[in-house]
Amino acid sequence: MDTIILADWLSARIDRSAAEPMYRQVLEGMQQAILTGQLAPGTKLPSSRTLSIDLGIARNTVLHVYEQLTAEGYVTSATGSGTYVADTAPSEGAVTKAQAEEAKKPCTISRRGERLIAQAGVSPKQWGAFMPGVPDVAEFPARTWSRLQARLWKRASPELLTYAPGGGYRPLRRALSDYLRVARSVKCQPDQIIITTGIHQSIDLAVRLLTDFGDRAWVEEPCYWGVRSVLQSSGLTLVPIPVDEEGLNPTERDMATPPRLALVTPSHQYPLGMVMTLARRRALLEFARQHKVWIIEDDYDSEFRYGSRPLSSLQGLDDAGQVIYVGSLGKMLYPGLRMGYMVVPDNLVDSFRTGVAELYREGQLMQQAVLTEFILDGHLTSHVRRMRGLYGERRELLIDAIGARFGDSLAVRGDEAGLHFVLELPQSADDRAIAAAAMAAGVVTRPLVNYYMNQNEAVRGLMLGYACVPNEQIAPNFARLADVIEHASAPLTVA
CATH class of the missing domain: 3.90.1150.10 (Aspartate Aminotransferase, domain 1)
Structure with missing residues (x-):
């Protein structure tokens, strides 16, 4: 493009009635001309005065455009010699015909990514009849939550507006430990609780810290597809263990090759709903103790039990420190809260605190503080x-x-x-x-x-x-x- 007609080319693309600033329109037009080669490398641009007159715009606007083009490497300029289009084309070097053809192909996701997408179970609709696993968020006491939140924001301290410490907001961990001991018979102290964004993140963290690529993991057959996706994406070899009316039912052949990890839903099997019997629980815990198997207990909705009191947790029976207990507040309150927790054995506390901070840079301390008040004031119960x-x-x-x-x-x-x-x-x-x-x-x-x-x-x-x-x-x-x-x-x- 001859710079003599640059003004005409730009004028045809400028909309003087648009809300977008003139500076932005001229800048994007010149960037497009350079990237597409219409303004070839080495081309001298007209002076800012000349281009401003030809376009009928303020000279300062053109000066700002030239300054931005220079800062981003589109043009080079030197005092007294003018402004020239820079050579921005990548150096190709020696490229074979096969390489050239390969370069034309679009980039695609990995084989691991393809498997994840192909097996995804997420629904395009997350509300309404008869969506499983979703509480009635319309019944959530929003006014109470809003009042507590407003009170905390009114005197917001800097500590609530920064990254969360490893493990999460300590007053919330203390409140949750008290709640879990009473409601779920979980044996824990506040330091054992790690606040996460939910069960998916809790399991992801446990898998990253407790397993290596290729390790075997027992999963219930059937099981929640979301957890299965987390485990498979981490490179674990999944071994489906069938369930019957008494819960997880591994065969002698299964037990002959102990896994590194077993993921179970003993209090309300997902999706079939049976409860793991006490005999099966004790057998699983003894097997885990003997073979150093980590058990992840997913206690996703046990608070809602009809006709009887909620059942005690598997973790409450564990004397060997092999169970990682995970839960979520989404089903008790509302899913968009994105807050869960895990209870880890004493010897894992430091590792999990460091791991959650290193991998996810946790925040949401203000929400954690609101939830703490919500629990302590009795609203959760x-x-x-x-x-x-x-x-x-x-x-x-x-x-x-x-x-x-x-x-x-x-x-x-x-x-x-x-x-x-x-x-x-x-x-x-x-x-x-x-x-x-x-x-x-x-x-x-x-x-x-x-x-x-x-x-x-x-x-x-x-x-x-x-x-x-x-x-x-x-x-x-x-x-x-x-x-x-x-x-x-x-x-x-x-x-």
């Missing part, structure tokens, strides 16, 4: 108690709707606790196709087959979350889902 009653009502309404439509032909499984249960389908049913059709009809559910590593042996069913569905919406939403099930699985009709 009262909120959980109230929501347990409400979720129990919704559970009954959904079970009644299932019975009214299908009688005894479809069984409900794992409904004693939590925020969801499983609606079993005939083994001939395609639960993945049914879930997709339900989504198209405006109802969210998850196919049980997605939670199995060995899908050929998967039980067919649908995960139904009832916690976030208002009472009056349960029956009509299940009616829509039932229509989809009947259409796909005839002759599933009323008994």
Whole structure:
């Protein structure tokens, strides 16, 4: 491009009525001309006075543009000799034909990334009937939280506005240790608690600090797909261990090759809902003690148990220091809070404190301080108690709707606790196709087959979350889902 017509070229691209400043428009236009080669390397640019006159803009605007172009390396200038377009093209060197062809191909994600994306279970919709694992955030006591937050912000100290110390806000760790000892029979002191952003991060940290690439890890079959993704992405070799009505049930062959780590949900197996018996718990703990196996106990929603008190934790039975207990406050309060915790054995405390600070540079101290006040003032306990009653009502309404439509032909499984249960389908049913059709009809559910590593042996069913569905919406939403099930699985009709 001849610099004589540079002004004409720029004028055609400038919108004098636009909100974008003239400086920005001229700068981006000249950058584009240089990068595309329309202003070739070595080309002398017109003086700032000349270009400002030709464009009809202030000379200071052009001077600022030239200064920015010089600072970013687009042009070079020397007093008395003018401003010239710099040679910004990369040096190619000797490139073979094969290398040139390879360079034309677009960059793609890694094989590990491809596996993660291909197996992802995340839903595009995170709210509504019948999304599993989501509490009713509309019932969260927002006014109380807002009042506590305003009080803390009013006298915000610098310590609450910086990075979190390793392990998190100490008053919160103290409050959580008191809560967990009473509510979950967890044996812990405040120093053993590490605050995280949730169960995913807790497990990720434990895996990074306790395992090496290629180590074996036991996972329940079926298990939560999100945890499975965390473990696989860390390079662990996953060994699916089937569960029965008593919980994790490893065979002699499984036990002949002890894993480095075992991840379990003993108080409410996810997704099937059974409770690991005391005999199985003691056997697992003894196996872990003998073979130096780390156990991660995922206690994701045990506060919500219907008809009986919440069960004691596996960690409370551990005398060998082999259990890392992880939990989340998202299901008790609201998922967007993104706050969880882990309880680690005494000998791991220093390593985990350093690890969480080194890897994640934790913050959110103000939110942790608000949560501390929320717990100490008794709001957490009262909120959980109230929501347990409400979720129990919704559970009954959904079970009644299932019975009214299908009688005894479809069984409900794992409904004693939590925020969801499983609606079993005939083994001939395609639960993945049914879930997709339900989504198209405006109802969210998850196919049980997605939670199995060995899908050929998967039980067919649908995960139904009832916690976030208002009472009056349960029956009509299940009616829509039932229509989809009947259409796909005839002759599933009323008994």
